[in-house]
Amino acid sequence: MNDSRLTDAQVIEFFHLAFLQVLQxxxxxSRYVLKGGASLRYFFGSLRYSEDIDLDAVExxxxxxxxxxxxxxxxxxxxILLRSGGLALDQVAKPKQTATTQRWKPMLTVAGRRSLVRTKIEFSHRSADPRRILEAVPEHVVAPYALRxxxxxxxxxxxxxxxKIAALALRSETQARDLFDLELLLRRHPAAVTAGAxxxxTLDLAVDRAVELPFQAFEDQVVRFLDAGIVELYDNPTAWGRMQAFVAERLAELRR
Structure with a gap:
């Protein structure tokens, strides 16, 4: 494929998919579970590219x-897989390797560009939720990169x-991507979580965080990871306010 057409977000996604293909x-x-933004994009139809890849390590x-x-x-x-897309690993840092968290920070070169593209791979050794399913990434996700x-x-x-509710409520620094992701999940799976679960x-904290997030946080953290063709649907304060209101309302309903 022509690497010059790839955005930084797509370069990162190419790398994540290649990494997962070789890792398997x-x-x-059975020793790792994908979670976070990459999981939502691959398996839940998220329109947001994931900046990093997060997994739970299992036993x-x-x-x-x-x-x-x-x-x-x-x-x-x-x-070889990266070369097919005009990419290469320049270097990989390993800033954290502990009993609970293991982190790698790859830096990628792209043919025809000077600047490096950075991403992160993180495995958590904290308890993994047993509610999981084994699936292949859909063809429509890998097709643009000619990957299996x-x-x-x-x-x-x-x-x-x-x-995601726990992340929105409990992160030391609130992230706009958590609210964006929650809106997707709550709209597509309205009955997945019942009141009292x-x-x-935690719900009260999540509601407070949802309504406090400024539009600027969404612009800074999420917009550049959306496809250019849909940015106009989201990149305005009115749309952001509607997302906040929807998520806050649904979270309040789960408290009843």
């Missing part, structure tokens, strides 16, 4: 996971909604 050949798929020692991910990132297979669809575990809609204080 090197690590048992695997950190040293073993580190070795498997390192092998994946240095493999000839990922080099990797298969992986991801969380079900109810688990994903609960995780989430602690009232």
């Amino acid at each position: 050949a090197r690590l048992d798929q 695997i020692e950190p040293w073993k996971l580190e070795a498997k991910v390192d092998e994946t990132l240095t493999s000839p297979a990922i080099e 669809p990797p298969m992986m575990l991801h969380y079900t809609a109810d688990a994903a909604i609960e995780q 989430i602690a009232p204080n």
Whole structure:
């Protein structure tokens, strides 16, 4: 494909898909679960590209996971896949490797460009939710990159909604992407979570965070990760206010 047509968000998605394709050949798929923005884009129809890739590690020692991910990132297979899109790994930093969190920060070169494109791979060793399903990434996601669809575990809609509500409520720094993602999930899966399933204080915090988020946060954190063709549908204070109101109302209903 012509790499010059790829946005930075698409370069990152290309890399994530290539990484997952090679990882599945090197690590048992039962040992990791995709979550967060990448999972929502691949399996829930999100219009937002994911800046990073987040996974839960399942019953695997950190040293073993580190070795498997390192092998994946240095493999000839990922080099060949990236080269097919005019991409290459310039370097990979490993700023955090602990018993609970393992993080890699790849930097990518793109043919015809000077600046590097950065992303992050993060595995959490905290308890993984058992509500998960094994699926292949849909063809329409991988088709623009001429890649084969990797298969992986991801969380079900109810688990994903609960995780996003917790993220909105409990992050040390509130993220506009959490509200954007919640609107998608709550509209597409309105009955996935029932009233009483989430602690009232968590819901109260999430509502407060939802209504406090300024439009500028959405512009800074989300807009550049949307397809150019749909930006006009979202990039205005009125649309943002409607998203906030919808999410706050639905969260309040879950408290009853």
